[in-house]
Amino acid sequence: MRLQDKVAIITGAGRGIGQATAVKFATEGAKVVVCDLSPEWIEETVRMCKETRGDAMGYAADVRDIKSLEGMVAATVARWGRVDCLVNNAGIVADAQMKNMSEDQFDSVIEINLKGVFNCTKAVVNTMLAQQSGVILNASSIVGLHGNFGQTNYAASKFGVIGMVKTWARELGRKGIRANAVCPGFIATTILGTIPEKVLRALEDKVPLGRLGKPEEIANTFAWLASDEASYINGAVIEVSGGLTI
Numbered sequence: 705m706r707l708q709d710k711v712a713i714i715t716g717a718g719r720g721i722g723q724a725t726a727v728k729f730a731t732e733g734a735k736v737v738v739c740d741l742s743p744e745w746i747e748e749t750v751r752m753c754k755e756t757r758g759d760a761m762g763y764a765a766d767v768r769d770i771k772s773l774e775g776m777v778a779a780t781v782a783r784w785g786r787v788d789c790l791v792n793n794a795g796i797v798a799d800a801q802m803k804n805m806s807e808d809q810f811d812s813v814i815e816i817n818l819k820g821v822f823n824c825t826k827a828v829v830n831t832m833l834a835q836q837s838g839v840i841l842n843a844s845s846i847v848g849l850h851g852n853f854g855q856t857n858y859a860a861s862k863f864g865v866i867g868m869v870k871t872w873a874r875e876l877g878r879k880g881i882r883a884n885a886v887c888p889g890f891i892a893t894t895i896l897g898t899i900p901e902k903v904l905r906a907l908e909d910k911v912p913l914g915r916l917g918k919p920e921e922i923a924n925t926f927a928w929l930a931s932d933e934a935s936y937i938n939g940a941v942i943e944v945s946g947g948l949t950i
């Protein structure tokens with residue numbers, strides 16, 4: 705198993721890509737901290753992880769709340785002694801065309817998708833520095849690379865994540881810590897719920913593979929990046945989109 709006994713914190717792990725990532729990590733032997741807002745979703749993911757050969761514990765934390773994130777890292781270290789991997793996955797959308805986008809819509813997306821990634825990494829980095837090892841994985845998006853109609857806030861947040869990843873790859877590489885970003889294309893989760901069915905079908909048609917991605921296909925990428933097989937991959941921005949942008 706590729707992640708045997710590695711300890712991983714995954715944010716937004718109650719559903720979607722985060723849930724699939726938690727289950728994949730556990731299947732690969734990891735001990736997973738399932739972080740999300742909703743206790744019911746957390747419980748469900750923990751249950752799914754425990755059905756594999758791995759182990760899991762839940763922790764309800766908002767990525768906007770640095771104190772509760774510090775509590776989560778302390779609880780992780782108390783239980784399993786270390787943190788080998790952080791997957792910054794929690795994210796939201798609040799779409800509107802630029803001319804209609806409110807300050808609240810802009811701020812809420814930046815606060816979770818960008819500042820939340822900073823907060824979680826800040827909460828975990830001293831533990832990784834003390835270990836002289838760790839992997840910080842981050843959910844960006846093809847929208848962070850190319851922009852998207854109605855997503856000024858989301859594009860800014862996901863482009864910002866790439867900037868932070870490249871900075872951390874430089875700052876932390878010599879301390880044994882790798883940082884990478886994954887840019888999913890359109891993946892079938894509830895986050896796509898606001899996109900009209902007709903638009904989704906049109907998007908699907910544009911994908912050379914002819915379909916939306918599955919959460920498990922992003923989870924597999926995170927699992928590989930977290931493993932020692934990816935030991936020389938640092939500061940990378942990996943698109944997983946079925947070829948949508950070629």
Ligand code: NAP
Nearest residue numbers: 716720721741766767793794795843845888890891893895
């Ligand atoms: P999702 O199904 O909506 O799941 C997102 C998870 O994040 C939810 O469980 C949500 O909890 C949690 N979350 C939201 N705000 C949070 C906060 N403040 N603190 C802690 N957890 C919070 O989304 P997804 O499609 O799996 O997306 C996962 C990541 O991939 C996101 O960063 C997204 O931007 C990125 N991504 C997705 C796609 C796609 O097509 N699906 C494409 C590119 C990038 P609640 O349910 O309780 O709100």
